[in-house]
Amino acid sequence: MDQITFILDVMVPAFESGLLMTLALVAVTAPIGLLIGIGVACGRVYGGKGLSWLMQLYAIFFRGCPLLLLLFILYFGLPSIGIVFTPFVASVLGFIFCNSAYNSEYIRGSIISIKEGQLIAAKALGMTRNQAIINIVLPQALRRSIPGISNEFIYLIKYSSLAYMITVIELTGASKLIATKYFAYNETFFAVALVYLALVTITTFGASALEKKFAIPG
Amino acid sequence: MTEEKYILRVENIKKAFGTNQVLQGVSVNVRKGETVCFIGPSGTGKSTLLRCINQLTIPDSGKIFLNDEEVTHAGPRINYFRQKIGMVFQNFFLFDHLTAVRNVEIALLKVKKLPPKEAREKALYELRQVGMADWADHYPAELSGGQAQRVSIARALAMDPEIMLFDEPTSALDPELTREVLEVMKKLALQGMTMLVVTHEMGFACSVANKICFMEHGHIKEEGSPAELLNNPEFERCKAFIGEFREYSQ
Numbered sequence: 001m002d003q004i005t006f007i008l009d010v011m012v013p014a015f016e017s018g019l020l021m022t023l024a025l026v027a028v029t030a031p032i033g034l035l036i037g038i039g040v041a042c043g044r045v046y047g048g049k050g051l052s053w054l055m056q057l058y059a060i061f062f063r064g065c066p067l068l069l070l071l072f073i074l075y076f077g078l079p080s081i082g083i084v085f086t087p088f089v090a091s092v093l094g095f096i097f098c099n100s101a102y103n104s105e106y107i108r109g110s111i112i113s114i115k116e117g118q119l120i121a122a123k124a125l126g127m128t129r130n131q132a133i134i135n136i137v138l139p140q141a142l143r144r145s146i147p148g149i150s151n152e153f154i155y156l157i158k159y160s161s162l163a164y165m166i167t168v169i170e171l172t173g174a175s176k177l178i179a180t181k182y183f184a185y186n187e188t189f190f191a192v193a194l195v196y197l198a199l200v201t202i203t204t205f206g207a208s209a210l211e212k213k214f215a216i217p218g
Numbered sequence: 219m220t221e222e223k224y225i226l227r228v229e230n231i232k233k234a235f236g237t238n239q240v241l242q243g244v245s246v247n248v249r250k251g252e253t254v255c256f257i258g259p260s261g262t263g264k265s266t267l268l269r270c271i272n273q274l275t276i277p278d279s280g281k282i283f284l285n286d287e288e289v290t291h292a293g294p295r296i297n298y299f300r301q302k303i304g305m306v307f308q309n310f311f312l313f314d315h316l317t318a319v320r321n322v323e324i325a326l327l328k329v330k331k332l333p334p335k336e337a338r339e340k341a342l343y344e345l346r347q348v349g350m351a352d353w354a355d356h357y358p359a360e361l362s363g364g365q366a367q368r369v370s371i372a373r374a375l376a377m378d379p380e381i382m383l384f385d386e387p388t389s390a391l392d393p394e395l396t397r398e399v400l401e402v403m404k405k406l407a408l409q410g411m412t413m414l415v416v417t418h419e420m421g422f423a424c425s426v427a428n429k430i431c432f433m434e435h436g437h438i439k440e441e442g443s444p445a446e447l448l449n450n451p452e453f454e455r456c457k458a459f460i461g462e463f464r465e466y467s468q
């Protein structure tokens with residue numbers, strides 16, 4: 001089999017299905033991870049002692065636990081106590097825990113960087129604390145979090161390959177299968193690395209476009 | 219003799235931050251349409267007093283009444299009172315991510331729940347009142363201090379407050395910008411707005427205030443009409459404070 005046939009008949013179809021799986025993992029994880037990250041960050045900054053402590057525990061635990069280990073626990077460990085996830089669900093859960101924990105730190109940092117006067121002025125107008133947080137503080141804090149959140153998004157694209165370890169055939173998994181089958185390690189892994197590079201590059205440009213779009217003039 | 223009708227009654231307000239007793243029992247009554255200026259050295263509790271009135275700072279004891287309704291211990295109802303009590307801050311505190319007109323309309327939308335069109339019209343009207351209509355689409359960072367402060371006055375006025383609190387509104391501004399803000403405030407006073415103003419602008423206090431309160435060490439040490447206080451201060455410290463102002467303004 002010559003190179004062209006290998007690329008067209010083997011690599012492209014395998015990458016295509018692998019890429020779709022990778023994109024599915026990322027697309028499900030990222031928005032949920034962001035929302036939970038916002039919630040955890042708000043809980044830490046604005047919650048009472050109990051909630052704040054609980055949210056801190058969340059961040060410490062899921063930032064501290066190696067992601068691969070987390071996936072193993074979710075997929076191989078939990079069935080022994082009767083909780084069974086499909087490989088896809090187990091992967092997404094693990095990614096969401098990890099993604100949201102890191103996002104919460106970026107967002108928390110942005111929230112505490114917003115001057116207190118913003119909240120005070122909002123309250124003075126008769127806004128409740130929640131209205132002030134949602135309408136005044138978060139829109140500013142999230143703008144400042146864009147670089148951190150997109151950084152985490154880039155990590156997510158790459159660590160989504162860990163799903164392969166619990167049998168989700170995403171981009172890395174698909175490439176590993178054909179690399180072994182055809183003994184074409186270099187070509188395959190180099191090609192798949194280029195695909196990841198392309199994804200990350202698109203994300204980088206997307207993030208800076210987003211930053212520009214939401215930049216506050218002046 | 220009929221009992222006098224006050225729009226705002228502040229009764230024996232005390233507040234300590236740690237061991238620092240900032241307000242040691244301050245009482246003041248304000249009639250509708252009056253402008254009361256608070257003067258005195260820095261750190262004597264003037265700003266804290268204003269913040270206690272709309273409960274941004276919760277006093278340790280004492281009571282505050284707006285139209286005979288108790289503002290202190292209002293619980294969640296405080297957000298109703300805060301709409302009635304407009305506040306303007308030394309550092310403007312405009313919402314940095316919103317244009318001038320959005321700054322003015324956001325509370326109309328979120329607190330008063332006005333329909334967007336109505337809120338926008340009201341916001342533009344208030345901006346016109348402070349001479350900032352041409353700057354409606356500019357962000358706070360694009361405005362001068364005086365312009366920003368005028369927008370923040372419009373923002374407070376948009377809620378149709380019954381009284382306005384000004385916490386050193388011109389202390390962050392140069393003389394020229396100070397002037398444009400004081401002009402707006404003077405116009406407001408003449409229109410009959412009830413105003414409590416913490417200020418170091420003696421000229422403004424003398425020409426606009428119905429009453430001046432001299433504060434020191436958490437007490438109102440002396441109060442009276444501008445003429446009484448300026449020409450005849452009984453209290454030594456007040457005499458010295460006003461004297462210094464005189465000296466530099468000659």
